Amino acid sequence: MIPSLIYLDRYRNEGTRTYSSHADYSEAEERFRPETGVEHFPVPAYFVPREEVNLYLADPHPRLLSLFSRGGEVVFCVHPQLSARPGVDPYLDRLLSLPEAPGIIEASPSSSTRTVFVKDSEPPHALKLHFPFRVSRYGRRMRDEVVEQAVTVSRELEEGIRAMDPDFAFLREVLGVTFKNLQPETPRGENWGFLVRELTPFPSAGAEGALVPGFALYGRDFLEPSADRLIHTLVGEQDPNAFLLNQIMLPIVRHWVTCFLKFGLLLEPHGQNVLLEMGPDGTVDRIVHRDLNLGIDNRRRTDLGLSVGGTNTYNQMETGEFCSITYDKFMGGHFFDYLAACAVERYSTLDLAGLREACREEFLRLFPHHEEYLPRTVQYFSETRDRFGKPTFMDTGKAPEWRP
Numbered sequence: 001m002i003p004s005l006i007y008l009d010r011y012r013n014e015g016t017r018t019y020s021s022h023a024d025y026s027e028a029e030e031r032f033r034p035e036t037g038v039e040h041f042p043v044p045a046y047f048v049p050r051e052e053v054n055l056y057l058a059d060p061h062p063r064l065l066s067l068f069s070r071g072g073e074v075v076f077c078v079h080p081q082l083s084a085r086p087g088v089d090p091y092l093d094r095l096l097s098l099p100e101a102p103g104i105i106e107a108s109p110s111s112s113t114r115t116v117f118v119k120d121s122e123p124p125h126a127l128k129l130h131f132p133f134r135v136s137r138y139g140r141r142m143r144d145e146v147v148e149q150a151v152t153v154s155r156e157l158e159e160g161i162r163a164m165d166p167d168f169a170f171l172r173e174v175l176g177v178t179f180k181n182l183q184p185e186t187p188r189g190e191n192w193g194f195l196v197r198e199l200t201p202f203p204s205a206g207a208e209g210a211l212v213p214g215f216a217l218y219g220r221d222f223l224e225p226s227a228d229r230l231i232h233t234l235v236g237e238q239d240p241n242a243f244l245l246n247q248i249m250l251p252i253v254r255h256w257v258t259c260f261l262k263f264g265l266l267l268e269p270h271g272q273n274v275l276l277e278m279g280p281d282g283t284v285d286r287i288v289h290r291d292l293n294l295g296i297d298n299r300r301r302t303d304l305g306l307s308v309g310g311t312n313t314y315n316q317m318e319t320g321e322f323c324s325i326t327y328d329k330f331m332g333g334h335f336f337d338y339l340a341a342c343a344v345e346r347y348s349t350l351d352l353a354g355l356r357e358a359c360r361e362e363f364l365r366l367f368p369h370h371e372e373y374l375p376r377t378v379q380y381f382s383e384t385r386d387r388f389g390k391p392t393f394m395d396t397g398k399a400p401e402w403r404p
Contacts, residue, residue: 002230002278005199009111010034011223012216012230016271016338017294026113027133027252029081034109035222040119041109043127044083045101047073048316052094053177053193054208056148058155060174061123062188064196074177076307077194079114089132091179091191093281111213111272112291113307115197123201128173134153137381137391144191146293147176151195152310153265153292160205163262166256169201169277171290188314201277201288209285210278213269214335219341219345223328229354231402232346236280240347245358246275247284249336253359253402255287256327257366260373266295268323270330271338291328293352295322300373321393324379324400 003012016381017024031037050072057065068075078095086096107116107127108210114131118124127151130142150173157170176191200208217231235243252269259265265288267273277287296308296316317323331347336355344350363370375395 001211002307005213006026006108006110006117006212008216008230009117009213010109010342012049012213012219014220014222015194016215016219019371024136026135028113028131028135030115032081032109032317034113035079037109039078039108040106043077043105043116043118043129045075045078045105046095046098047099047101048076048177049181053179054144056147056151056178057178058151058157058172058174060196061198063123064125064175064198068175068177068196068336070271073372073404077105077127079116079131081132087400090159090182094179097189098205110233111215112140113140114251115287117199122337126197128197128374130194132192139389141190142178142187142194143193144178144181144193145314147178147195148310149294149296149312149315150292151176154293156263157265157292157386158202160263165251165254166239167251167286168258169203169286169288171200171275171288172198172202173292174198187264193252197290202273203275205286209280211288212276212278213272214269214274214276214339217276218338229243229342231342234278235343235347236282240343240350241354244339244343244350245355248287248339249359250333251287252286253362255289256331257363260297260300260323261367262304264297264299264301264306266297268294268326268330270334273330274335282317283359284304294384295326299375302371314388320374321379321395323374323394324377325381327374328378328400329380332400335404359402360404374403376400 016149036333053074055074074097086093110117113135115126117126117127119346131140132375133139152175173195175196176193179191181189181191218229221227256267256269257266273289273291277288278285278287279285296311298308298316301308340352378396378398379393381391384392386392
């Protein structure tokens with residue numbers, strides 16, 4: 001039996017954060033961390049006058065809309081680690097001066113720390129909260145442009161879903177709330193808020209299958225370190241090459257390419273952002289993608305005649321470095337390589353070179369003019385930072401392994 005999504009998300013991540021020197025770093029307090037934190041914690045929420053906030057919507061379920069938007073007021077959620085720090089942020093101080101919303105929102109931390117699963121919620125949903133503390137490379141701020149983009153991209157993918165393969169699904173970001181900017185003189189808006197993410201994959205598939213985070217396939221169980229790796233359980237006596245290639249790798253390659261070609265969006269299909277929707281017979285029915293604060297390729301969107309309005313200006317790319325980072329490093333290096341390395345521990349017949357060649361062939365078939373957009377060598381983050389504290393890009397000089 002496959003454990004629940006919440007269990008897998010919290011506890012099947014051991015040994016997976018080794019892809020960079022920053023991957024395992026966290027400033028989250030122990031009680032709010034996924035592996036070692038409490039089972040649930042209360043999420044503070046306040047009533048904010050509607051005129052003080054931006055409200056972004058992408059066809060939320062009516063029940064969700066009624067939970068967070070109530071006439072002239074909006075329910076505004078904040079991470080408890082931040083709410084305990086009055087005096088450090090004008091938006092937080094304003095929030096703490098307002099009346100608390102009645103009822104307690106109990107939530108469980110996810111693998112990303114700032115995203116929390118709301119307990120006993122109907123419809124099932126998660127909250128992605130402002131968390132200006134460093135996890136891995138970055139402080140996890142939910143600035144206005146970050147929130148707006150997630151809702152904008154969710155709406156665009158929903159409206160254009162017919163362009164995607166039937167085995168593509170995603171978790172919709174249906175509602176976002178941010179403060180209006182009180183400091184327009186700052187070089188980058190620091191007004192922040194939160195997102196509401198539905199946990200039922202879109203499009204609806206009727207009967208819901210178990211959802212498995214990508215990293216849970218190869219990660220050890222924090223609570224049961226000797227438990228079998230999930231990928232070994234799923235493959236069983238099947239051909240591991242066929243299973244990995246046909247049920248996981250090739251669909252994700254197709255999704256990345258199609259999303260780029262049809263929308264100019266750069267999926268980030270690493271182990272945390274990919275969920276496998278499992279069928280009752282143990283096959284992968286669909287790949288479900290989560291986290292829609294994606295890179296935006298302005299070159300491709302211009303070619304398609306699409307707008308970049310409502311998207312994070314920092315995420316808008318005019319060159320191809322981030323294309324390589326999302327495909328070559330996030331997908332290839334941080335997911336496919338880890339998955340193959342775990343599978344080969346049990347299956348000596350695993351053919352890594354063959355898997356890479358098949359993915360290269362599929363990429364080329366779908367994207368013969370890829371050199372117009374992607375660099376010939378693999379790009380990654382450098383250790384230098386820009387004026388906003390984000391890592392700059394660097395050329396590794398290495399040839400791609402999962403694309404031509």
